[in-house]
Amino acid sequence: MSDVEAPPSRNPGEPVFVIPCDSYEKDLLTGKIGEAMQAIGLTPLMLNGKRIAVKPNLVIRKDPSIAATTNPVFLDAFLSWLESFCEPKDLVLAESSGGPYTEASLRAIYRECGIQRAVETHSIRLNYDVSSKSVSAPSGKACRQFDLITPIEEADVIFNLSKLKSHSLTRMSGAVKNTFGCIPGLTKFEYHARFPKNDLFQSMLVDLSDLLHSSRTVIDLQDAIIGMEGNGPTAGTPRKIGVVLCSRNPFCLDRIAEAILGCPGETGMLKEASERGFCPERADEVVSLGADWQEYVLSDFKAPDSRVSLSSALSWLPNLFGGKVYAWFEPRPVIRKKTCVGCGECARSCPVHTITMVPDRKGKRHARINPDSCIRCFCCQELCPFRSIDIRKNPVLKGLAALRR
Ligand code: SF4
Ligand code: SF4
Known part of the structure; x- marks a missing residue:
């Protein structure tokens, strides 16, 4: 064209x-x-x-x-x-x-x-x-x-x-x-x-x-x-x-x-x-x-937790650590067991099928994420009807981001 x-x-x-x-x-x-x-x-x-x-x-x-x-x-x-x-x-x-x-x-x-x-x-x-x-x-x-x-x-x-x-x-x-x-x-x-x-x-x-x-x-x-x-x-x-x-x-x-x-x-x-x-x-x-x-322009508009600061903290880590270590640093989805009702919506929406439904000690069903195969797409968090999936920031990363402020 x-x-x-x-x-x-x-x-x-x-x-x-x-x-x-x-x-x-x-x-x-x-x-x-x-x-x-x-x-x-x-x-x-x-x-x-x-x-x-x-x-x-x-x-x-x-x-x-x-x-x-x-x-x-x-x-x-x-x-x-x-x-x-x-x-x-x-x-x-x-x-x-x-x-x-x-x-x-x-x-x-x-x-x-x-x-x-x-x-x-x-x-x-x-x-x-x-x-x-x-x-x-x-x-x-x-x-x-x-x-x-x-x-x-x-x-x-x-x-x-x-x-x-x-x-x-x-x-x-x-x-x-x-x-x-x-x-x-x-x-x-x-x-x-x-x-x-x-x-x-x-x-x-x-x-x-x-x-x-x-x-x-x-x-x-x-x-x-x-x-x-x-x-x-x-x-x-x-x-x-x-x-x-x-x-x-x-x-x-x-x-x-x-x-x-x-x-x-x-x-x-x-x-x-x-x-x-x-x-x-x-x-x-x-x-x-x-x-x-x-x-x-909103100077105080809240970013999603997934962004803790890939841009601020990770960006200054040496490239040497930017590969395998990167995945460890990335924010990840975590199930909030107390409010999870076991509906399975997250498991159905996970593109890599890394969520399973498991019973707890009392037999109540809840979701469990296998972090090793999670690709951090956050579809599960997006589609949980009960807001029972948090995005957990890596504590080291949070500290690094705080230090930079
Ligand atoms: S979609 Fe939400 S409430 Fe339903 S099983 Fe997953 S985490 Fe639990
Ligand atoms: S973030 Fe994506 S890949 Fe990871 S558990 Fe949720 S839906 Fe599955």
């Missing part, structure tokens, strides 16, 4: 529109979303008669108040704007959450995340087709073949509605990470097993985002009104951020989001995207429109 034909997602000069917004008020949000779409150059002609898929973040079956999933009011406001703006041929909400991708699980997710109620007054249909299609990604660097859920693969236009959160594996979850929910259910764990090294996994995420964005029109709209800090994407705590971000380049958008979270340059997928020329290396090099994002 020549430079002239490069899609917006590969253009590091693609603007990001920043909308100040500190509450979920539907009418206010509807107006602001319309303003942002106009600012990034979206027209009804680009959408009329098209098959449109709306891709929210429904990573886990939880009440929206915990801020792990797309806020229903945000979705309601977005749909109100969309329906007043264009006349699509088809409009479908499509997402593959963290667990199994079945009609029953989709029904439960839509209900418990407040999505079913949010769409009641809209013409959008909720997807129950659990088929998927294999798609080749000739430009992929880490991965050249992806399984995509059918409504996403068939869409002419995708609205990628991400939620800004911390993330135990990838540091942050935003526009780029949200596209991982286009991979069907448990197949996602196969990707974790195929790309066990974090940098390779994040390179694969760039391939996936690039594939989706370069093969159709994708608009990225990010809910950063209330995000999640700490042990995201599901076990952290809600945190007010106060903005909505919009762009046609997910890498530029996330570059600004990353800076807002106070961790500029720490996200592997954005480093990879910069190296490929898809976005600038620094947030202040991104073209931003609307409000000044620098006013929203």
Whole structure:
């Protein structure tokens, strides 16, 4: 593809529109979303008669108040704007959450995340087709073949509605990470097993985002009104951020989001995207429109425990120790036996099958992790419905990090 034909997602000069917004008020949000779409150059002609898929973040079956999933009011406001703006041929909400991708699980997710109620007054249909299609990604660097859920693969236009959160594996979850929910259910764990090294996994995420964005029109709209800090994407705590971000380049958008979270340059997928020329290396090099994002930077945004400080402490260990010893230093998932109910969700989600269910002395079942084969993907922590998996930092590493402060 020549430079002239490069899609917006590969253009590091693609603007990001920043909308100040500190509450979920539907009418206010509807107006602001319309303003942002106009600012990034979206027209009804680009959408009329098209098959449109709306891709929210429904990573886990939880009440929206915990801020792990797309806020229903945000979705309601977005749909109100969309329906007043264009006349699509088809409009479908499509997402593959963290667990199994079945009609029953989709029904439960839509209900418990407040999505079913949010769409009641809209013409959008909720997807129950659990088929998927294999798609080749000739430009992929880490991965050249992806399984995509059918409504996403068939869409002419995708609205990628991400939620800004911390993330135990990838540091942050935003526009780029949200596209991982286009991979069907448990197949996602196969990707974790195929790309066990974090940098390779994040390179694969760039391939996936690039594939989706370069093969159709994708608009990225990010809910950063209330995000999640700490042990995201599901076990952290809600945190007010106060903005909505919009762009046609997910890498530029996330570059600004990353800076807002106070961790500029720490996200592997954005480093990879910069190296490929898809976005600038620094947030202040991104073209931003609307409000000044620098006013929203959070210097005290809590990082996930998995990050103790691979960057601060490990980085100054001699290279000699960077190999085998590294694994010993890495934070690892630990089962909190007191609250573990033995549901087995973590064992089902572990891509390398290193979790077993065992009885304790009283016969109560709980999960046990074999640390030797754990690849530190943190899928188990992400998907434990009872927040019974902690990320334990190596005490030596904690000490080293403290010494450096
Ligand atoms: S750790 Fe969580 S997911 Fe695993 S068995 Fe216990 S409660 Fe279930
Ligand atoms: S135990 Fe948890 S962190 Fe380790 S490989 Fe399995 S799912 Fe990933």
